[in-house]
Amino acid sequence: MILPVVAYGHPVLKKVAEPVGPDLPDFREFLENMWETMYQSDGVGLAAPQVNRSIRVIVIDASAFAEKYPESENFKKAFINAHIYREEGEEYPFNEGCLSFPGLREDIMRKPVIHIKYHDENFVEHDERYDGVLARIIQHEYDHIQGVVFVDRLPSLKKMLLKRRLSDISKGNVEVGYRMMFPQIKKGRR
Numbered sequence: 001m002i003l004p005v006v007a008y009g010h011p012v013l014k015k016v017a018e019p020v021g022p023d024l025p026d027f028r029e030f031l032e033n034m035w036e037t038m039y040q041s042d043g044v045g046l047a048a049p050q051v052n053r054s055i056r057v058i059v060i061d062a063s064a065f066a067e068k069y070p071e072s073e074n075f076k077k078a079f080i081n082a083h084i085y086r087e088e089g090e091e092y093p094f095n096e097g098c099l100s101f102p103g104l105r106e107d108i109m110r111k112p113v114i115h116i117k118y119h120d121e122n123f124v125e126h127d128e129r130y131d132g133v134l135a136r137i138i139q140h141e142y143d144h145i146q147g148v149v150f151v152d153r154l155p156s157l158k159k160m161l162l163k164r165r166l167s168d169i170s171k172g173n174v175e176v177g178y179r180m181m182f183p184q185i186k187k188g189r190r
Helices: 027-040 132-145 156-161 163-171
Strands: 045-047 057-061 076-088 092-097 105-110 113-119 125-131
Touching: 027 045, 027 057, 045 132, 057 132, 076 132, 092 132, 105 132, 113 132, 125 132, 156 163
Parallel strands: none
Antiparallel strands: 045 057, 057 076, 076 113, 092 105, 113 125
Protein backbone atom coordinates (compact mmCIF):
# COMPACT_ATOMS: atom_id res chain seq x y z
CA MET A 1 0.00 0.00 0.00
CA ILE A 2 1.31 3.42 -0.90
CA LEU A 3 1.45 5.67 2.14
CA PRO A 4 1.13 9.47 2.03
CA VAL A 5 4.42 11.32 2.55
CA VAL A 6 4.17 14.08 5.15
CA ALA A 7 5.21 17.54 4.02
CA TYR A 8 7.42 20.06 5.74
CA GLY A 9 5.75 21.57 8.78
CA HIS A 10 4.24 18.31 10.04
CA PRO A 11 5.22 17.82 13.71
CA VAL A 12 6.31 14.18 13.21
CA LEU A 13 9.29 15.44 11.19
CA LYS A 14 10.68 17.25 14.25
CA LYS A 15 10.44 14.32 16.71
CA VAL A 16 13.26 11.95 17.61
CA ALA A 17 11.88 8.58 16.53
CA GLU A 18 11.44 5.62 18.90
CA PRO A 19 13.35 2.33 18.56
CA VAL A 20 11.43 -0.74 17.43
CA GLY A 21 11.69 -4.45 18.09
CA PRO A 22 10.79 -7.55 16.08
CA ASP A 23 7.47 -7.69 17.95
CA LEU A 24 6.20 -4.47 16.30
CA PRO A 25 2.73 -5.34 14.96
CA ASP A 26 2.58 -5.59 11.16
CA PHE A 27 6.30 -4.76 10.85
CA ARG A 28 6.84 -6.70 7.60
CA GLU A 29 3.78 -5.14 5.99
CA PHE A 30 4.88 -1.66 7.09
CA LEU A 31 8.36 -2.23 5.66
CA GLU A 32 6.89 -3.38 2.32
CA ASN A 33 4.64 -0.31 2.29
CA MET A 34 7.68 1.90 2.84
CA TRP A 35 9.52 0.33 -0.12
CA GLU A 36 6.44 0.69 -2.32
CA THR A 37 5.93 4.31 -1.26
CA MET A 38 9.59 5.19 -1.88
CA TYR A 39 9.59 3.66 -5.36
CA GLN A 40 6.24 5.21 -6.35
CA SER A 41 7.57 8.61 -5.23
CA ASP A 42 10.85 8.21 -7.18
CA GLY A 43 12.89 8.45 -3.99
CA VAL A 44 16.20 6.78 -3.13
CA GLY A 45 15.47 6.73 0.59
CA LEU A 46 12.56 7.03 2.99
CA ALA A 47 12.37 7.23 6.77
CA ALA A 48 9.34 6.17 8.81
CA PRO A 49 8.68 9.71 10.12
CA GLN A 50 8.11 10.76 6.51
CA VAL A 51 5.08 8.45 6.42
CA ASN A 52 3.83 9.66 9.81
CA ARG A 53 5.36 6.90 11.98
CA SER A 54 7.81 8.11 14.60
CA ILE A 55 9.90 4.92 14.63
CA ARG A 56 13.55 4.27 13.72
CA VAL A 57 13.05 2.60 10.33
CA ILE A 58 14.80 3.67 7.12
CA VAL A 59 14.78 2.13 3.63
CA ILE A 60 17.35 3.01 0.97
CA ASP A 61 17.83 1.94 -2.64
CA ALA A 62 20.73 3.91 -4.11
CA SER A 63 20.66 2.14 -7.50
CA ALA A 64 19.51 5.34 -9.22
CA PHE A 65 23.02 6.75 -8.65
CA ALA A 66 24.83 3.67 -10.06
CA GLU A 67 25.90 5.24 -13.36
CA LYS A 68 27.78 8.08 -11.65
CA TYR A 69 28.59 6.26 -8.39
CA PRO A 70 29.25 2.53 -9.11
CA GLU A 71 29.19 1.64 -5.38
CA SER A 72 25.47 2.47 -5.44
CA GLU A 73 24.61 -0.37 -7.81
CA ASN A 74 22.32 -2.90 -6.11
CA PHE A 75 22.59 -1.04 -2.79
CA LYS A 76 19.20 -1.78 -1.24
CA LYS A 77 18.94 -1.95 2.55
CA ALA A 78 16.66 -1.40 5.50
CA PHE A 79 18.23 0.27 8.52
CA ILE A 80 16.36 -0.40 11.77
CA ASN A 81 17.28 1.43 15.00
CA ALA A 82 20.28 3.00 13.27
CA HIS A 83 22.90 4.92 15.21
CA ILE A 84 25.67 6.87 13.46
CA TYR A 85 28.42 6.87 16.04
CA ARG A 86 31.23 8.51 14.07
CA GLU A 87 31.61 10.86 11.12
CA GLU A 88 34.97 11.60 9.52
CA GLY A 89 36.54 13.90 6.97
CA GLU A 90 36.10 17.41 5.68
CA GLU A 91 32.50 18.50 5.09
CA TYR A 92 31.59 19.02 1.45
CA PRO A 93 28.46 20.27 -0.34
CA PHE A 94 26.10 18.00 -2.24
CA ASN A 95 22.79 18.96 -3.81
CA GLU A 96 20.02 17.17 -1.89
CA GLY A 97 16.28 16.90 -2.28
CA CYS A 98 13.65 15.32 -0.06
CA LEU A 99 10.24 13.74 -0.64
CA SER A 100 8.86 15.86 2.22
CA PHE A 101 9.99 19.01 0.35
CA PRO A 102 8.73 18.53 -3.23
CA GLY A 103 10.50 20.72 -5.78
CA LEU A 104 13.16 21.96 -3.35
CA ARG A 105 16.85 21.11 -3.73
CA GLU A 106 19.74 22.68 -1.83
CA ASP A 107 23.47 22.17 -1.33
CA ILE A 108 23.95 20.58 2.10
CA MET A 109 27.28 20.21 3.91
CA ARG A 110 28.06 16.76 5.36
CA LYS A 111 31.13 14.71 6.22
CA PRO A 112 32.13 12.06 3.66
CA VAL A 113 32.55 9.03 5.97
CA ILE A 114 30.21 7.51 8.56
CA HIS A 115 30.28 4.55 10.93
CA ILE A 116 26.83 3.19 11.71
CA LYS A 117 25.31 0.44 13.83
CA TYR A 118 21.87 -0.83 12.83
CA HIS A 119 19.65 -3.87 12.57
CA ASP A 120 18.53 -5.23 9.22
CA GLU A 121 14.93 -6.27 8.48
CA ASN A 122 15.57 -9.58 10.30
CA PHE A 123 16.89 -7.70 13.35
CA VAL A 124 20.44 -8.92 12.79
CA GLU A 125 22.90 -6.32 14.10
CA HIS A 126 25.48 -4.70 11.79
CA ASP A 127 28.37 -2.27 12.33
CA GLU A 128 29.49 -0.77 9.02
CA ARG A 129 31.44 2.06 7.44
CA TYR A 130 30.17 4.00 4.43
CA ASP A 131 31.60 6.82 2.37
CA GLY A 132 30.71 9.03 -0.55
CA VAL A 133 27.18 9.09 -1.90
CA LEU A 134 26.09 6.11 0.24
CA ALA A 135 27.15 7.94 3.41
CA ARG A 136 25.31 11.01 2.13
CA ILE A 137 22.02 9.17 1.54
CA ILE A 138 22.23 7.38 4.89
CA GLN A 139 22.96 10.66 6.72
CA HIS A 140 19.98 12.36 5.08
CA GLU A 141 17.58 9.58 6.09
CA TYR A 142 19.19 9.23 9.52
CA ASP A 143 18.48 12.91 10.14
CA HIS A 144 14.76 12.13 9.74
CA ILE A 145 14.78 9.64 12.62
CA GLN A 146 16.65 12.23 14.69
CA GLY A 147 13.97 14.90 14.12
CA VAL A 148 16.14 16.88 11.69
CA VAL A 149 15.19 17.88 8.13
CA PHE A 150 17.71 18.89 5.50
CA VAL A 151 16.78 22.59 5.57
CA ASP A 152 17.80 22.61 9.26
CA ARG A 153 21.37 22.23 7.96
CA LEU A 154 21.20 25.42 5.87
CA PRO A 155 22.64 28.74 7.03
CA SER A 156 20.07 31.05 8.68
CA LEU A 157 20.10 33.54 5.81
CA LYS A 158 19.38 30.80 3.26
CA LYS A 159 16.46 29.53 5.39
CA MET A 160 15.06 33.06 5.54
CA LEU A 161 15.24 33.30 1.75
CA LEU A 162 13.33 29.99 1.49
CA LYS A 163 10.62 30.96 3.99
CA ARG A 164 7.91 31.50 1.36
CA ARG A 165 8.72 28.29 -0.53
CA LEU A 166 8.66 26.33 2.74
CA SER A 167 5.32 27.89 3.63
CA ASP A 168 3.95 26.94 0.20
CA ILE A 169 5.09 23.34 0.73
CA SER A 170 3.37 23.07 4.12
CA LYS A 171 0.18 24.54 2.60
CA GLY A 172 0.22 22.16 -0.37
CA ASN A 173 0.89 24.92 -2.91
CA VAL A 174 3.30 22.70 -4.86
CA GLU A 175 3.18 20.33 -7.79
CA VAL A 176 3.71 16.78 -6.65
CA GLY A 177 3.36 13.41 -8.37
CA TYR A 178 2.79 11.24 -5.28
CA ARG A 179 0.44 11.05 -2.29
CA MET A 180 1.19 13.65 0.38
CA MET A 181 -0.19 14.89 3.67
CA PHE A 182 0.16 18.66 4.07
CA PRO A 183 0.01 19.98 7.66
CA GLN A 184 -1.83 23.19 6.80
CA ILE A 185 -4.60 21.59 4.73
CA LYS A 186 -7.79 20.45 6.42
CA LYS A 187 -8.72 16.78 5.95
CA GLY A 188 -10.55 16.08 2.73
CA ARG A 189 -9.04 18.98 0.78
CA ARG A 190 -6.27 16.96 -0.88
